Amino acid sequence: VNQELWYACAGPLVALPPPGSLVVYFPQGHSEQVAASMRKDADAQIPSYPNLPSKLICILHSVTMQSDPDTDEVYARMTLQPVSNV
Numbered sequence: 001v002n003q004e005l006w007y008a009c010a011g012p013l014v015a016l017p018p019p020g021s022l023v024v025y026f027p028q029g030h031s032e033q034v035a036a037s038m039r040k041d042a043d044a045q046i047p048s049y050p051n052l053p054s055k056l057i058c059i060l061h062s063v064t065m066q067s068d069p070d071t072d073e074v075y076a077r078m079t080l081q082p083v084s085n086v
Contacts, residue, residue, distance in 0.1 A: 001065045001066060001067055001074070003065060006065040006067070006074050009067070009072070009074045010074050016063050016065075016076055017060055017063070018060075018063075019060055019061060019062055019063060020059065020060065021059070021060045022057060022058070022059060022060075022083065023057075023058055023059075023060050023078075023080065024055050024056070024057060024058075025055065025056045025057075025058050025080055025082075026054065026055050027052045027053070027054075027055075027056065028052070028054065056080075056082045057082070057083050058080035058081055058082050058083060059080070059081050059083055060078055060079070060080060061079040061080065061081060062078065062079040063076055063077070063078050064076065064077045064078075
């Protein structure tokens with residue numbers, strides 16, 4: 001995906017961190033977004049993982065700008081690795 005076109009579609013308030021950055025990952029929020037995007041049944045439950053920490057400090061290894069071929073919605077795929085000592 002062309003980077004300038006991706007940012008034009010994403011909007012002026014979008015900024016992606018560069019690889020090597022420390023980022024905070026919120027597993028429960030991610031789980032809720034995945035459940036909402038895949039929800040077929042309005043009464044479906046959002047999965048809960050009680051033993052998972054509320055946030056993880058991670059190093060960002062890679063960022064790939066992508067778009068959904070059906071909707072043209074843009075999104076970024078990020079590869080994260082938890083950091084044990086920050």
